Amino acid sequence: MKPDLFEAPDYYNLDDLLTEEHKLVRDAARSWVKREVSPIIEEYAQRAEFPNQIIKGLAEIGAFGPYIPETYGGAGLDQISYGLIMQEIERGDSGVRSTASVQSSLVMYPIWKYGSEEQKKKFLPKLASGEFMGCFGLTEPDHGSNPGGMTTNFKANGDHYILNGAKMWISNAPFADVAVVWAKNEEGRVHGLLVERGMEGFSTPETHNKWSLRASATGELIFDNVKIPKENILPGKSGLGAPLSCLDSARFGIAWGAIGAAMDCYDTALRYAKERIQFDKPIAATQLQQKKLAEMLTEITKAQLMAWRLGVLREEGKATSAQISMAKRNNVDMAIKIAREARQVLGGMGITGEYSIMRHMMNLESVITYEGTHDIHLLITGYDITGHAAFK
Numbered sequence: 001m002k003p004d005l006f007e008a009p010d011y012y013n014l015d016d017l018l019t020e021e022h023k024l025v026r027d028a029a030r031s032w033v034k035r036e037v038s039p040i041i042e043e044y045a046q047r048a049e050f051p052n053q054i055i056k057g058l059a060e061i062g063a064f065g066p067y068i069p070e071t072y073g074g075a076g077l078d079q080i081s082y083g084l085i086m087q088e089i090e091r092g093d094s095g096v097r098s099t100a101s102v103q104s105s106l107v108m109y110p111i112w113k114y115g116s117e118e119q120k121k122k123f124l125p126k127l128a129s130g131e132f133m134g135c136f137g138l139t140e141p142d143h144g145s146n147p148g149g150m151t152t153n154f155k156a157n158g159d160h161y162i163l164n165g166a167k168m169w170i171s172n173a174p175f176a177d178v179a180v181v182w183a184k185n186e187e188g189r190v191h192g193l194l195v196e197r198g199m200e201g202f203s204t205p206e207t208h209n210k211w212s213l214r215a216s217a218t219g220e221l222i223f224d225n226v227k228i229p230k231e232n233i234l235p236g237k238s239g240l241g242a243p244l245s246c247l248d249s250a251r252f253g254i255a256w257g258a259i260g261a262a263m264d265c266y267d268t269a270l271r272y273a274k275e276r277i278q279f280d281k282p283i284a285a286t287q288l289q290q291k292k293l294a295e296m297l298t299e300i301t302k303a304q305l306m307a308w309r310l311g312v313l314r315e316e317g318k319a320t321s322a323q324i325s326m327a328k329r330n331n332v333d334m335a336i337k338i339a340r341e342a343r344q345v346l347g348g349m350g351i352t353g354e355y356s357i358m359r360h361m362m363n364l365e366s367v368i369t370y371e372g373t374h375d376i377h378l379l380i381t382g383y384d385i386t387g388h389a390a391f392k
């Protein structure tokens, strides 16, 4: 793979809106990605393997629980810092960002928000340092966009619960030490349970043959009469709103992360267009390639503004779920379109692993589907503006 010469586009001087702390956090994550992710990621993606050795570094840049308070081992940062970290990591690879998103927003967040004090003390510091890795089980083979239909269930039995069912498409599942699993009780009410590796009847087979997110480990969660101690239920919230509120946090991170992938594709295409000579001049001097590059930068700039404003609203506690949906949908769609255009700027070279673009493009096919599909986010906006839920 080519050396990482990435320079971030900032056409509207958005750095002026960031604090010194934001810039420090962002720059630390950027240098770490250049040093530890870029040189190895293509090889791991080609081999369809998660690079375990980066876990420690992810913890050190604050990617595990950026906004979780320091008393629980988190980085105690604000929402824009969280977004910037996700942007920088996804600039390297969406699969690596997935690992960080799941650990932070889908495992640490529910334990912090809905867990007991004992659960917080037991799990959060170890998750923040990367000593423990976590995963989040909501999707099932027959319930993806409609998680409310889930059939995974548990019933009380003395001092423990008995859990049965299966989850599918679970990021980090093959190596997770703890799974936050959403299941229905005997009354059909959704609860979160902490399922730990080693519990009898719990297995996590890996999902193979993915053309996308190849450097991220995906798997199933299978529960065959698993005995869960009663203290492993999340006591703070029940109902579908509990897992969906975790998705708000992860979707916010993805709205920023997708900008990273788009910036990397744009920067690669711009550099290539200036160097590649055809018909005795750089292809960057042709109107058709300039149209592609100018439109890419325009879309990136719009997405940056949207993400920044959403970060401010979220920090103020004012961002709605529907606003987060709009940003996730728009920014991932923007990134996937830019990846496709950027690939063409590189001609044949664009399909090789010498450059990051094709890997980003394939990764984004997962990002546009998980955490709510492109269609579902449109329907969430439709519901918000009309009051009619067309997904039902």
Ligand code: TGC
Pocket (backbone or CB within 6 Å): 097, 098, 099, 101, 102, 136, 138, 139, 144, 145, 146, 147, 148, 171, 239, 240, 241, 242, 244, 245, 246, 247, 248, 250, 321, 370, 371, 372, 373, 376, 380, 391, 392
């Ligand atoms: P609905 O009846 O609308 O809502 C049920 C309850 O939930 C509340 N609610 C929310 N609460 C917090 N945040 C949100 N975003 C919320 N959306 C809804 C709602 O107020 C209600 O509360 P209550 O108290 O009245 O009961 O639910 P529905 O079943 O009709 O479904 C709505 C729909 C379709 C929008 C929702 O199910 C949905 O978002 N579906 C998409 C599923 C999804 O995103 N799955 C993601 C799985 S995790 C994943 O993909 C991780 S990938 C990670 C990585 O690798 O990076």
Ligand code: FAD
Pocket (backbone or CB within 6 Å): 102, 135, 136, 137, 138, 139, 143, 144, 145, 146, 168, 169, 170, 171, 172, 213, 218, 366, 369, 370, 371, 372, 373, 374, 375, 376, 390, 391, 392
């Ligand atoms: P379906 O829900 O079957 O949708 C199929 C198609 O139908 C889509 O185009 C969808 O938009 C459309 N559709 C569905 N309902 C409607 C409707 N009402 N109106 C119009 N169109 C509709 N899940 C987890 O719980 N944890 C994870 O860590 C996790 N990681 C993932 C990692 C990867 C790599 C992938 C690919 C997925 C992951 N997921 C995870 C699952 C992901 O959230 C689901 O794939 C996603 O929610 C869509 O569900 P589905 O694949 O079952 O598609």
